[in-house]
Amino acid sequence: MKALVLGMGLQGKAVVHDLEQSAVVSAIVAADVEAEKAEAYVSRKGYRKVQVVGLDAARPDRVEQLAREVQPQVLICMLPPDFQPAIARAAIDARVHYVSSSYTGPLTELDGPARERGVTLLPEMGMDPGIDLILGRLAVDELDVVHGLRSYGAGLPEPACAADNPIHYKITWTFEGVLKAYMRPARLLRDGKEITIPGGRIFRPENGHAFAVPGVGVMDAYPNGDALRYVDAFGLGPELREMGRYAMRWPGHNPFWNAMAELGFLDEAPVRMGGVDLSPRRFVIEHLSPRLQFGDDERDMVVIRVEAWGLKQQKPLQATYELVDYRDLTTGLFAMNRTVGFTTSIGAQLILSGQVRQTGLLNPARDLPAAAVAGELKQRGMNIERRVE
16 A cells, blocks of 8 residues: 655654554655655655655645556645645545545535545544544543533643743744644633634633643643534534633743733734834744754653543543653654654554545544544554543
8 A cells, every 4th residue: 555645844754654664554655845855854764665756735736646646545645734625636636535634624615526536535633633533532432411522632842841941832833833823713612602712812811721630730721723613523412511622831821822912923914014024923933933942852742631521321420531642752753743643644544454434524533433543542652541430
């Protein structure tokens, strides 16, 4: 079986690493606009299955042409989300299954065309969304009636290396993507009522809260995107009273970024300064990125925690699933790379091995064998704990 991976950034490297170890995958073609850098990385790692090619993914016709030339069984897109719709359409046209870690977004309209051509589309197969949906499925399935479902995701420096900068944060994802998410509106259910929080207000005191993770510590939690779009994927009914998705950072994160948002530093629209048009967000990205990098011997950590509560055999029950992972200093892969890239690779391998046969647009919460995915994550050294009380 052959896989085509688009994008050899931080997460793409983890995908290629995991596919290299797979018995299901015999060949990997990794495409990147910076082919020489990607080739040097592959050579340094000693990968034997990987061939690197150059690709300008902004040209969907080139993507389709490459897919037809390579003839992979699956195309894995690890490029920024804006690339996803055109690349997914190119995969459909080439009759190649498609997997990514990005939100479903505009792929909804591609469900019909994918079914017609016998193509599987599996987005949201990363850390968050991705692992949180798998753990959510496991937690929900513990109950007969679900009254509440909350998920928390954190990607941050471990305490030992978090104290050397004033905001206790370092970069394991594109910082541009992080700050863009900070301006994304959120939607959740609280006391049975739908609540919408406009972009830029998620860090306000009334919207965030402190959250204690056993064995890790207390963190700032803030709303993370649209939780209610997953109600149908989890098959939740009218008994549902609370549902929310939250991200977490070390204490102090919420008030700092609330001030930055209120002062306009996260605005994308350029403003005229000193005769130059400059986006405030772009200034923050360029100014802070060099100051928020990990050292070679420093580790990040990922925490994903899902809580579901309700009734089991007419008695109150809460099910909690939690995953904690750390950077692997041997491979150099961050916990963020592992939880995103390995999960995306697992999704592709489920398709290649025939464990997932549905075509059209899938969602991990509804369409994947959750226990099998959790088992694969454990095999890759990720600790998952289950508590039912």
